[in-house]
Amino acid sequence: xxxxxxxxxQYSQDAYALKDVSLSIADGxxxxxxxxxxxxxxxLLKMIAGIEKPSSGxxxxxxxxxxxxxxxxxxxxxxxxxxxxxxxxxLNDRSVLSNVMLPLVVTGASSTxxxxxxxxxxxxxxxxxxxASLPMALSGGEQQRVAIARAIxxxxxxxxxxxxxxxxxxxxxxxxLGALKAFQSAGVTCIISSHDEQFLDQASRVIxxxxxxxxxxxxxxxxx
Ligand code: ADP
Ligand code: ADP
Numbered sequence: 573x574x575x576x577x578x579x580x581x582q583y584s585q586d587a588y589a590l591k592d593v594s595l596s597i598a599d600g601x602x603x604x605x606x607x608x609x610x611x612x613x614x615x616l617l618k619m620i621a622g623i624e625k626p627s628s629g630x631x632x633x634x635x636x637x638x639x640x641x642x643x644x645x646x647x648x649x650x651x652x653x654x655x656x657x658x659x660x661x662x663l664n665d666r667s668v669l670s671n672v673m674l675p676l677v678v679t680g681a682s683s684t685x686x687x688x689x690x691x692x693x694x695x696x697x698x699x700x701x702x703x704a705s706l707p708m709a710l711s712g713g714e715q716q717r718v719a720i721a722r723a724i725x726x727x728x729x730x731x732x733x734x735x736x737x738x739x740x741x742x743x744x745x746x747x748x749l750g751a752l753k754a755f756q757s758a759g760v761t762c763i764i765s766s767h768d769e770q771f772l773d774q775a776s777r778v779i780x781x782x783x784x785x786x787x788x789x790x791x792x793x794x795x796x
Contacts, residue, residue, distance in 0.1 A: 573598060574620055574730070574761070579629035581615050581784075589615040591784040592629070597763065599729070602756040604772050605765040607781035613765035614658070616781070617732045620763070621653055622646050633730070651679070654723035654760075656733040662707040662718055668694070669703035672721045679726070693721040697751045713744025720751050730761045737768055749774065 574597040581590040590612045597603055605613045618624040619631050622638045631638045633649065641649060662671050672693055676686035694700050697717040707715055716736055723731060733752060737745035749764075749771055756762045764775075772778050780788040 573634060575632045577630045579626045579631055581624060582627045588784045593786055595779060595786060599761055600759050601761055602776045603763045604775035604778045605763060606772060606778055608767060611781040612784040613781055614734050617734050617765060620732055621655055622649055651726055652729045654728035654731040656719050656723045656736050658734050662715060664706060664708050668705050668707060668718050671718060672725055675722060675726050689725055693725040697721045713740045713747060716748050717751055724755060731755055733764045735765055737766060
């Protein structure tokens with residue numbers, strides 16, 4: 573469960589990235605964060621991961637107040653999260669497999685186990701035959717699916733994806749989204765930001781942001 577209570581974020585005195593946002597997201601939901609560029613979608617996602625802190629208000633994940641977490645506790649929070657953020661590029665000097673293994677290697681898994689789980693993650697996003705490739709040799713859509721594999725290799729409870737379908741054509745965007753939806757079907761909470769309206773009807777709920785405020789929220793007819 574993710575809860576925002578009267579959360580505001582000000583980067584400067586008169587500019588709010590988020591303004592008095594209150595919402596709660598239950599386990600297993602597939603949420604689309606919609607709204608134009610600059611609406612505050614990335615800021616909202618980063619707050620769930622503790623990357624940005626609220627200027628006021630409270631964000632909690634599974635009952636734990638994120639802003640009260642010590643820096644030393646953040647890695648424990650992050651282990652529950654799969655992050656697909658725009659500023660996290662794949663490393664181009666190593667293979668796809670090695671990129672996906674990385675989150676496991678840094679948490680001390682053996683290389684045998686890391687490799688095994690990374691291969692399973694690549695299968696789940698439909699790219700088992702790209703393990704040995706360099707990221708640069710892949711299409712944009714494939715690279716985005718590698719980023720998803722890297723995000724889910726730790727088996728997170730929550731996936732946060734910032735504009736995962738940006739710059740992709742419809743077919744590739746559909747594959748990326750299909751991969752994310754498969755995790756939601758397995759019980760993982762997915763929060764996906766998108767300014768791409770064509771996918772909104774696939775979400776269990778759409779939260780529409782404008783100028784840092786929730787201006788609309790609706791449940792899809794597919795909602796469980
Ligand atoms: P979105 O993801 O919907 O495009 P963002 O959360 O990135 O929106 O940005 C919301 C607003 O906050 C924008 O006006 C943006 O310029 C501003 N903003 C975001 N990050 C920073 C930052 N680090 N410093 C100053 N302003 C920022
Ligand atoms: P299993 O016991 O086979 O892992 P689960 O019921 O846990 O089955 O999950 C169903 C499917 O979804 C399996 O393929 C599982 O590996 C996958 N899965 C479940 N949760 C996650 C997660 N957080 N990250 C990645 N894959 C997951």
